[in-house]
Amino acid sequence: MNQYLNQVRAIIWKDFVTELKTRELFSSMFIFALLVIVIFIFSINLSIVKASEVGPGVLWVAFLFAGTIGLNRSFMLEKENGCLEGLLLAPVDRTALYFGKLISNFVFLLIMEAFILPIFMIFFNVDLLPHLLPLIYVIFLGTLGFCAIGTLLSSLSANLKTRDIMLPILLYPLIIPIIIGSVRMTGQILAGEPLSNMTNWISLILCFDVIYIAVSIMMIDFILEE
Amino acid sequence: MNEQIYPDSPCPIIQVRDLRKDFGYLQALSGVSFDLNKGEFLTIFGPNGAGKTTLIKVLTGLMRPTSGSAMISGFDVLEGNAKLRNQIGVISHSTCLYPDLTALENLLFYAKLYGLDSPEERANESIRAVGLQLRRHDLVRTYSRGMQQKMAIARATLHEPSVLFLDEPFTGLDLSAANALKEQLNDLHTNQRTLIMTTHDMSCGLEICDRVAIQNKGKFLFLESIEDIDSENFETFYIETLEK
Numbered sequence: 143m144n145q146y147l148n149q150v151r152a153i154i155w156k157d158f159v160t161e162l163k164t165r166e167l168f169s170s171m172f173i174f175a176l177l178v179i180v181i182f183i184f185s186i187n188l189s190i191v192k193a194s195e196v197g198p199g200v201l202w203v204a205f206l207f208a209g210t211i212g213l214n215r216s217f218m219l220e221k222e223n224g225c226l227e228g229l230l231l232a233p234v235d236r237t238a239l240y241f242g243k244l245i246s247n248f249v250f251l252l253i254m255e256a257f258i259l260p261i262f263m264i265f266f267n268v269d270l271l272p273h274l275l276p277l278i279y280v281i282f283l284g285t286l287g288f289c290a291i292g293t294l295l296s297s298l299s300a301n302l303k304t305r306d307i308m309l310p311i312l313l314y315p316l317i318i319p320i321i322i323g324s325v326r327m328t329g330q331i332l333a334g335e336p337l338s339n340m341t342n343w344i345s346l347i348l349c350f351d352v353i354y355i356a357v358s359i360m361m362i363d364f365i366l367e368e
Numbered sequence: 369m370n371e372q373i374y375p376d377s378p379c380p381i382i383q384v385r386d387l388r389k390d391f392g393y394l395q396a397l398s399g400v401s402f403d404l405n406k407g408e409f410l411t412i413f414g415p416n417g418a419g420k421t422t423l424i425k426v427l428t429g430l431m432r433p434t435s436g437s438a439m440i441s442g443f444d445v446l447e448g449n450a451k452l453r454n455q456i457g458v459i460s461h462s463t464c465l466y467p468d469l470t471a472l473e474n475l476l477f478y479a480k481l482y483g484l485d486s487p488e489e490r491a492n493e494s495i496r497a498v499g500l501q502l503r504r505h506d507l508v509r510t511y512s513r514g515m516q517q518k519m520a521i522a523r524a525t526l527h528e529p530s531v532l533f534l535d536e537p538f539t540g541l542d543l544s545a546a547n548a549l550k551e552q553l554n555d556l557h558t559n560q561r562t563l564i565m566t567t568h569d570m571s572c573g574l575e576i577c578d579r580v581a582i583q584n585k586g587k588f589l590f591l592e593s594i595e596d597i598d599s600e601n602f603e604t605f606y607i608e609t610l611e612k
Contacts, residue, residue: 145483152480160468163507224462228523230430231458232481233450367432 149234153242154249160219161250167215171254175208176261183265193266198328201262202321205285206314208258209251213292214309216247217300226300230366240293240362244355248289255281273331280331283347284324290354291316298365316354323347381406381531381562382427387436389422389586396422397433398586404579406530407560409553411573413606414583420566421460423583424535427564428458440531454482457524460535463516464523467509471495471519474508475526482527494522498552514545521552532556534565538572550576570606574599582609 161167182200220226229239259277263270270277292313299308323343330340337344380403389397396419404410414420425431427438429448438445443452458464465474475494479487495504498518503511508519517537524532534553538546546569553576557563567573574580580597582590589609598605 148483149481152477155480156466156469156473156477159473160466164468219466223467224460224464225466227430227458227460227462228464228478229481231428231453231456231464232478233453233483234481235450 146235146238149238150242150245153229153239154246157216157219157243157246157250167212167250168254170215171208171212171250172257174211175204175254175258178204178207179258179262179265188266193268194332195329197262197266197268198325198332200266201258201328202284202325204258204262205251205255205281206288206317206321208254209285209288209292210310210313212250212254213247213289213296213313214299214306216243216293217296218305221300226366236362236366237359239366240297240358243297244289244293244358247293248286251285251289252282255285268332270332273334276331276337277328279337280324280327283344283351284320287320287347287351287354288317290351290358294354294358294361294365297362320347320350323350380404381441382564383437383439384427385437387423387426387438388434389419389426389431390434395586397426397436399436400583400586400588401436402581402588402591404562404564406562407557408579409557409563409565409577410579410581411577412564412566412581412583413568413570413573414566415610418583419586420583421535422586424458424460424533424564424566428456428533429453454527455529456531456533457527457529458533458535459517459520459524459537461537461539463508463520465508465516465519468507470505470507471500471511471522472504474519475522478523478526484527490526494526495519497525498522512545513540514542514548517541517545517549518552521549525556529561531562531564534563534567536566536568538567538569546572570603574602582606584610 179200186196217226220229259270262268295312296309299305299312302308323346327340327343382404385401387397387400388395400423412420412423422431426433427440427445429445429452432446440452441455443449443455445452466477469477472491472495475491476487479490484490492501492504495501498521500515500518503515508516511519537549541549550572553563557576565573565577574594574597577594579591579593581588589612
């Protein structure tokens, strides 16, 4: 077990050291999310619609698109110089590899989201500060589900020639429940409702998080095999 | 056929029996069998598409065979367990090194994956062994092809595997880098490592091996000890064998 955790830690360490040196992943995700918000802010007339009603959708679309870029890049890095082969040749359980990549993707995405939230606040003129804790909770749950299935699918699409197209095609239908739940909850939170009123949505997202992680654990061996 | 050539191999470290691998209608491996003893060096020659890389991928557990069996150090390749992966190292034309990490960081990462004791010490030792200690803090991206190949050897031998697979290791190397690699392979050979190498470079391949195989269309057409081969006329023999 100790060795397993050390291997997961090593994969996370490697991803963080690489990202600290290149800042490729963060900058591309952040700029993309920013662009999405800017495009929406110019296409929506906020004097007609309430920002708290359209804002959650825009926020999650930005997270979703930017996150897809991050997921695509995540396993692409492993394909460079045949590094994935090096990982598969090491005595590493495939699930350790999955969890290492999942945690890295999850943390990178959370960092990007932390930078995007204040920008969203300014552009949409929404005060998030009174709702920050429940909002963080929802973002945490939604991002976890997105990364859980996204990491598995990015490992699958990394071996395909059409990987850039395949990931969103495979990923988006599967994360619809998580995105719907997250958008609804974010809207309710911005409207001032407490989390206790959203137990159904929380349960739904939690269920999908658990299902996606469980499915990934079962599938990762087959997916990484050539 | 090969079992008849080497009927009484004393406890071979590699045992391959009737290995087959199909990709749809294409037979990449069609019944490869051979034994290899500890410390032996087998070079496999063959044209492009002969199935050499597929054979290495199957033997290293990266690819599942359609049928047949392969045992390395007593471990079944099909089971692909961690103990087997601790016993093998692979050097191919891809270096398996992260270009945005330094040489030391790369080896440190692999040392942690292999669960080695004192990983930093081991990583430094391996870098010293390939003569790159002065550039250990440089990004691998800045290395020449020859230096990257040296690092690939350091990575593949970091955990001191008993069996080493080399898939076209001379690809893209200039003469001096190829000679340096040959020396390193000789050192590994004298250290009782079992080596299997695929290459197109006949002079390099023949110079350092104990046994030679010719593979074509997924089959071993020839497998002999180096003493039984006329090295000077091997190229002609190779072409004739392929044409048969």
